[in-house]
Amino acid sequence: DTGVSQDPRHKITKRGQNVTFRCDPISEHNRLYWYRQTLGQGPEFLTYFQNEAQLEKSRLLSDRFSAERPKGSFSTLEIQRTEQGDSAMYLCASSPPQTMNTEAFFGQGTRLTVV
Amino acid sequence: AQSVTQLGSHVSVSEGALVLLRCNYSSSVPPYLFWYVQYPNQGLQLLLKYTTGATLVKGINGFEAEFKKSETSFHLTKPSAHMSDAAEYFCAVSEYSSGSARQLTFGSGTQLTVLP
Numbered sequence: 001d002t003g004v005s006q007d008p009r010h011k012i013t014k015r016g017q018n019v020t021f022r023c024d025p026i027s028e029h030n031r032l033y034w035y036r037q038t039l040g041q042g043p044e045f046l047t048y049f050q051n052e053a054q055l056e057k058s059r060l061l062s063d064r065f066s067a068e069r070p071k072g073s074f075s076t077l078e079i080q081r082t083e084q085g086d087s088a089m090y091l092c093a094s095s096p097p098q099t100m101n102t103e104a105f106f107g108q109g110t111r112l113t114v115v
Numbered sequence: 116a117q118s119v120t121q122l123g124s125h126v127s128v129s130e131g132a133l134v135l136l137r138c139n140y141s142s143s144v145p146p147y148l149f150w151y152v153q154y155p156n157q158g159l160q161l162l163l164k165y166t167t168g169a170t171l172v173k174g175i176n177g178f179e180a181e182f183k184k185s186e187t188s189f190h191l192t193k194p195s196a197h198m199s200d201a202a203e204y205f206c207a208v209s210e211y212s213s214g215s216a217r218q219l220t221f222g223s224g225t226q227l228t229v230l231p
Contacts, residue, residue, distance in 0.1 A: 042221030106158035
């Protein structure tokens, strides 16, 4: 499978715990995006990487959220001290470097439930 | 900032009937516009996109959309609905951020139900 891969697909955690999600983009895609989707809403942009550089992070929801892409390949999104309001689907997307109008390819998402 | 409004959070059509899902956007610059489809517990799949050129865009599964600048609209249509079209549909507009990223701003989605 050469699509965007996300792991885990589902995560249930207790309030206050830390969670980390992984995203493997399509090979040779240098751009990687994280989005959050709550029930009944469209995805909401969180952050963006070009290679290993995090070029946009002002939309991260709070300082409990952080993302990395250390070698310009896979990325991780961490949420510290989870709250019930963090329950959502977290989507990763990637796009190739060439043209400005290339669409993003989405993974299947990680569904987080905070209890 | 750009925004997207999808009129009608739920649309029901009979199998074989016309599908029309409405999308209006706001943008201070020429937009790039997209329609994505999402099946339950899945990611988003691109149906079609408008960047430049022809304003009538054809996509997968028989869907098409027309960019109308004067109406700031990008409505999605399909002449004849199929049961497999039942899903949630999202309209999105792209915007720049630092590094020329093409992050997407999504509408709140329209759930399409196809009745037998």
